[in-house]
Amino acid sequence: MVLPEGFVLPPWYLLVPILAVLGGVLALLWELEPPVTDRTVVAFVPWMLFGATLHVLYRTGAYPETVEVLFTSPGVYLITAIVAGAAWILGIFLQEGGLQPTSERVVGITGTGFFAVFAMLAIGRSWGAGTFEPFWPVIAVVASGIVTALAWLALGLWFTDVAATTGATGALVVFGHTLDGISTAIGYDVLGAGEEVPLSRMILETGSALPTAEYIGGGWLFVLVKVGLALAILGLFREYVEEAPRQARTILALVAAIGLGPGVHNTLLFVVA
Structure with missing residues (x-):
């Protein structure tokens, strides 16, 4: 066995739209050609934490059965990549419009916000269940x-x-x-x-x-x-x-x-x- 246990692809009617949206995000980023520096990579750290948190919530049964398959592995990584990529695109446009000094600032702030909210949700559920x-x-x-x-x-x-x-x-x-x-x-x-x-x-x-x-x-x-x-x-x-x-x-x-x-x-x- 090569794949990890718990590796579950979403059904095709969910997987196809997810891949299509992800492909669109990646294509737009390819066209925009944003620079990638140390600062860019560090700005994406909260998004890495966010993806891990979404999967932890899945492991603890936080999602309704109708959508929980989206947060298994590898679905959760695809969802995270779409949202993080959209945040990067937004940051690029805000920077080009003079509304933000850098796109990395938008990426880092939005990622931190998403991670903080969902991490607190996981911790709050744990605290209430006495498993903290x-x-x-x-x-x-x-x-x-x-x-x-x-x-x-x-x-x-x-x-x-x-x-x-x-x-x-x-x-x-x-x-x-x-x-x-x-x-x-x-x-x-x-x-x-x-x-x-x-x-x-x-x-x-x-x-x-x-x-x-x-x-x-x-x-x-x-x-x-x-x-x-x-x-x-x-x-x-x-x-x-x-x-x-x-x-x-x-x-x-x-x-x-x-x-x-x-x-x-x-x-x-x-x-x-």
């Missing part, structure tokens, strides 16, 4: 920050050109995958959570089979793989960022989202469930 447990999620975030800082320091010392070229986008890639790794490890070793992605589950099981598992669990290997993979990707992208920064940073933003989205999903799910 923030201890281990806070540990995951703090530990991820520390590991990211150490990894970025090492990258800056030994591969200064990679760190300097990839900048804030590169740091986000490392943090996103570190958070995914550490939150998964805590869920696996401490909270007894299962892993839905077959490859990730294989790495976790390999770590649990090592002699060190008795003392530090099996999740450390998964963290090591995630951090190492993130740093390796940045090394491979250094020249690409120099030669084609717009395309390269767009791809790196997607790489960051692949780590940050699941990491935030794990963390928030542990808080509310």
Whole structure:
């Protein structure tokens, strides 16, 4: 099995319109050709958090049955991409019209608003149900920050050109995958959570089979793989960022989202469930 458990496509009569709208949004962005800088990538961070929050609400049964299929994986990512892309287009037009200094400001503010509202909804439901447990999620975030800082320091010392070229986008890639790794490890070793992605589950099981598992669990290997993979990707992208920064940073933003989205999903799910 290659696909993660819980991978459910919406029915065709929903999937086709979603793909059509998403295609329209992407086509318009392609035509507008907005610049993609570190600031642009950072502005989209709240939207990555928003997508993860929508999926957490699905996992906790917050949606009516008639629409909940839209917020499964991968439907939730398509919906998030449409709304985030629309916010970017709005920001571009507002900037061109002189109503906003940058399009990134619109993207960041709207994304923060959407994320804050839906995160509070998830936390409020959890508080009312008596399932609010923030201890281990806070540990995951703090530990991820520390590991990211150490990894970025090492990258800056030994591969200064990679760190300097990839900048804030590169740091986000490392943090996103570190958070995914550490939150998964805590869920696996401490909270007894299962892993839905077959490859990730294989790495976790390999770590649990090592002699060190008795003392530090099996999740450390998964963290090591995630951090190492993130740093390796940045090394491979250094020249690409120099030669084609717009395309390269767009791809790196997607790489960051692949780590940050699941990491935030794990963390928030542990808080509310």
